[in-house]
Amino acid sequence: MLTREHDYSFGPWPQPAPDFFEDGAPAVLNVPEDVQKDWDRHVGRRYIKQVLLDTVPSWLWARRNPGLRSVSDERFCELLCDGIFSKFLFPRRDPNDPPRDQFDAPDERLFAAYLDGSKGPGLEPGEAWFKSDFTPMRLVPSDADSSTVPSVVLFKRRADRSYQLVAIALDQTVFDPSHEGGWVAAKYFALQGAGVITTLLMHPKLHFPSNAIDAITRTRLSPGSTLKQLLLPHFRLAMAVNYAVLYGNETVLKPGKIYAPYPGTLEQHAEIVATLWRGLDHPDGTPNRAYPRYRFPMDAPEIHSPYGTFLGRYHETLLAFGRKVAPSITAGRPHEVAEWARHCAAWVPGFPDASRIFDEDVLARVFASIVLDVGVSHSADHYIYGQVDPREVPFRLHMDVPSASQRVAPDPTTLVTVRDNLNYKMCSLMFFAPYVVERLPEIDYGFADPTLRQANAEFRSALAATESSLINDGVPRYVPLHDIATSVQF
Numbered sequence: 001m002l003t004r005e006h007d008y009s010f011g012p013w014p015q016p017a018p019d020f021f022e023d024g025a026p027a028v029l030n031v032p033e034d035v036q037k038d039w040d041r042h043v044g045r046r047y048i049k050q051v052l053l054d055t056v057p058s059w060l061w062a063r064r065n066p067g068l069r070s071v072s073d074e075r076f077c078e079l080l081c082d083g084i085f086s087k088f089l090f091p092r093r094d095p096n097d098p099p100r101d102q103f104d105a106p107d108e109r110l111f112a113a114y115l116d117g118s119k120g121p122g123l124e125p126g127e128a129w130f131k132s133d134f135t136p137m138r139l140v141p142s143d144a145d146s147s148t149v150p151s152v153v154l155f156k157r158r159a160d161r162s163y164q165l166v167a168i169a170l171d172q173t174v175f176d177p178s179h180e181g182g183w184v185a186a187k188y189f190a191l192q193g194a195g196v197i198t199t200l201l202m203h204p205k206l207h208f209p210s211n212a213i214d215a216i217t218r219t220r221l222s223p224g225s226t227l228k229q230l231l232l233p234h235f236r237l238a239m240a241v242n243y244a245v246l247y248g249n250e251t252v253l254k255p256g257k258i259y260a261p262y263p264g265t266l267e268q269h270a271e272i273v274a275t276l277w278r279g280l281d282h283p284d285g286t287p288n289r290a291y292p293r294y295r296f297p298m299d300a301p302e303i304h305s306p307y308g309t310f311l312g313r314y315h316e317t318l319l320a321f322g323r324k325v326a327p328s329i330t331a332g333r334p335h336e337v338a339e340w341a342r343h344c345a346a347w348v349p350g351f352p353d354a355s356r357i358f359d360e361d362v363l364a365r366v367f368a369s370i371v372l373d374v375g376v377s378h379s380a381d382h383y384i385y386g387q388v389d390p391r392e393v394p395f396r397l398h399m400d401v402p403s404a405s406q407r408v409a410p411d412p413t414t415l416v417t418v419r420d421n422l423n424y425k426m427c428s429l430m431f432f433a434p435y436v437v438e439r440l441p442e443i444d445y446g447f448a449d450p451t452l453r454q455a456n457a458e459f460r461s462a463l464a465a466t467e468s469s470l471i472n473d474g475v476p477r478y479v480p481l482h483d484i485a486t487s488v489q490f
């Protein structure tokens with residue numbers, strides 16, 4: 001008999017992404033009414049209020065703060081080598097050890113003169129090369145509204161783990177400080193790439209791949225399921241937030257809105273978003289290890305800055321709690337948990353299937369990966385980007401892409417318009433700044449079992465202890481624990 005116990009016939013379910021996001025993350029188009037109402041109440045109303053109340057102050061701010069700020073080489077490193085932007089840092093290890101080396105042949109060719117020491121500062125013992133790759137900008141060609149160019153930045157990491165900016169490739173032309181004005185222009189284009197690719201690709205990796213798991217969890221697990229109780233708080237609002245971004249009429253991806261800051265067209269933005277799932281090769285067709293196809297992570301991300309330490313500590317705390325709860329889910333190998341894993345694995349590459357999910361460590365890692373992404377990393381990313389100055393990391397740019405012979409520096413006050421800064425400010429206030437609805441440090445899974453209730457209480461204490469240990473060890477507090485949401489709520 002068909003009952004609502006197993007909501008299988010009625011609940012949301014993933015489907016292949018519509019053509020617009022071809023080969024993108026699976027889509028969930030049937031957002032349940034209760035999730036949509038929750039979004040209307042906590043997110044939609046806020047957006048309306050902000051358009052009404054924030055537009056005039058943002059316009060005044062844009063009038064009073066024309067153009068861009070000057071960005072020194074040191075400031076450039078502060079911006080791109082820590083926090084959210086440091087996710088792009090990839091090391092050049094031993095070129096004779098391809099699995100560990102993350103510079104590809106096109107990178108080696110571009111920067112050959114710097115890597116072999118014939119140009120630039122060269123490398124001392126204990127130092128290493130790193131790159132930040134913003135080449136998906138080639139999916140947004142220059143148009144009348146903004147110039148754009150794919151860029152790759154070469155950094156040197158010193159023995160004390162601080163970074164030095166060495167060179168910037170804009171397409172096939174490589175700039176360094178000796179290019180004077182061309183160097184100044186190259187830095188703005190690299191910062192543009194960092195801003196656009198962070199907000200349309202790198203950060204959305206935390207949003208969209210878990211949509212399928214969210215839908216399968218809601219639909220395939222019965223209401224009394226411990227696994228469902230464990231996961232649902234981490235999917236609150238997310239499906240409606242994701243739908244609004246990808247398919248909503250008022251999406252930030254649509255040019256022309258007061259809060260739409262990006263260069264390019266809606267279709268081009270969709271191409272960048274889809275890249276988080278399908279990856280992007282180099283123009284010569286060889287794989288770019290900075291942009292592989294998406295795989296569900298089973299470990300904390302490797303990030304080459306203290307941001308990686310920050311996220312790694314929270315990952316350990318999540319994993320420890322996952323290991324406490326996992327035995328109560330795997331006991332007796334429930335059929336519905338096997339089916340849940342089977343469906344998740346069918347939609348999300350790398351997700352452990354029914355043959356692996358009853359390994360308690362595997363299940364704990366699934367929990368830790370999901371919550372690190374949609375809870376901790378997602379909130380931290382927003383907290384950091386909410387403080388980024390639109391005048392340092394531009395989206396649209398009004399200047400020609402420099403040639404190798406350019407010596408005159410652009411006038412930073414002319415590089416963006418008042419309208420550009422207004423749109424960016426509105427976007428930042430509405431979509432980048434975090435607005436927490438439900439807080440991770442207060443999470444109550446509603447378990448009935450006393451052992452699980454105890455584990456829940458210990459988890460809250462462990463989160464507080466994690467924050468204390470980070471502070472004691474001098475790791476930057478990229479987001480205060482109080483401001484970490486349980487899920488994608490903004």
Ligand SMILES: [Fe+2]
Pocket residue numbers: 203207378382488490
């Ligand atoms: Fe987000």
